Amino acid sequence: MTTDSFHDRVALITGAGSGIGRAMAVAFAKAGARVVVCDINGESAERTASGIGDTAIAAVADISDEASVAALTETAISAYGRIDVLCNNAGIIDNMALPADIPVEMWERVLRVNLTGTFLVTHAVLPHMLREGRGAIVNTASEAGIRGGAAGAAYTASKHGVVGLTRSVAWAYAKEGIRCNAILPGPTLTGIATAEGVRDFDPAGITRLGPVLALGEQMAQPEQMADAALFLASDAASFVNGAIVPVDGGWSAG
Numbered sequence: 001m002t003t004d005s006f007h008d009r010v011a012l013i014t015g016a017g018s019g020i021g022r023a024m025a026v027a028f029a030k031a032g033a034r035v036v037v038c039d040i041n042g043e044s045a046e047r048t049a050s051g052i053g054d055t056a057i058a059a060v061a062d063i064s065d066e067a068s069v070a071a072l073t074e075t076a077i078s079a080y081g082r083i084d085v086l087c088n089n090a091g092i093i094d095n096m097a098l099p100a101d102i103p104v105e106m107w108e109r110v111l112r113v114n115l116t117g118t119f120l121v122t123h124a125v126l127p128h129m130l131r132e133g134r135g136a137i138v139n140t141a142s143e144a145g146i147r148g149g150a151a152g153a154a155y156t157a158s159k160h161g162v163v164g165l166t167r168s169v170a171w172a173y174a175k176e177g178i179r180c181n182a183i184l185p186g187p188t189l190t191g192i193a194t195a196e197g198v199r200d201f202d203p204a205g206i207t208r209l210g211p212v213l214a215l216g217e218q219m220a221q222p223e224q225m226a227d228a229a230l231f232l233a234s235d236a237a238s239f240v241n242g243a244i245v246p247v248d249g250g251w252s253a254g
């Protein structure tokens, strides 16, 4: 990607205070984009945005909350006038519990953030992309979006949902100049495993999933995910739409 591939474009990235989202924000800024750094954690969003400089703004929003998402979209539009790229990246993991064991509240929270949150931001941003007649959406799904044994039941279902939503958006708006693709990261060195609410992993789930998880033990750097997102959002991928792209060093090929 050249340094000005995204010159004059605006990228909105959720979960950009940490991990993969932060690496995406930095990568899009380096490629010339103005970046809206969204996170539920205001301090970390500020840190990412100030690290980038005056081509980024921080926006605190909870993607699982419709009013918060409406305010986020408004912030982006009033700052930059449009949204060309949306990276739906914010997400949380479950406690690796199997379907019989997962607490219902955890199921609802993980589905609400990972799937409904991705939908809410997409739903709010699409009218702006449709108005411009162009847009690129990159969703961060997971290996757990295409296999049953890579995480607990809630995370697995939520990421399969993200894959389905990706295809739905890709199919619905192909003729309107809007593309939608997903990356499926393999295990990546980020803060996700130590994030709020997921410190107590379910021992039965871990035992059952352990051998599968171990297959993916080669850890990626967040920047390797950002590079894939940058390509999918770029004009170099102008005919790539509805693609579900593993970025896992070959894990899912086995």
Ligand code: NAD
Residues within 6 Å of the ligand: 014, 015, 016, 017, 018, 019, 020, 021, 038, 039, 040, 041, 044, 061, 062, 063, 064, 089, 090, 091, 092, 093, 113, 117, 140, 141, 142, 143, 184, 185, 186, 187, 188, 189, 190, 191, 192, 193, 195
């Ligand atoms: P991370 O915890 O480092 O970053 C996630 C960010 O999302 C955090 O800054 C967090 O504050 C933010 N966030 C959480 N809930 C939010 C909400 N409701 N609204 C707005 N922001 C919210 O984790 P990461 O690994 O960088 O995760 C990014 C994405 O990558 C997630 O969708 C995750 O499921 C996916 N993923 C990660 C891995 C991995 O191994 N790290 C593997 C596959 C997929």
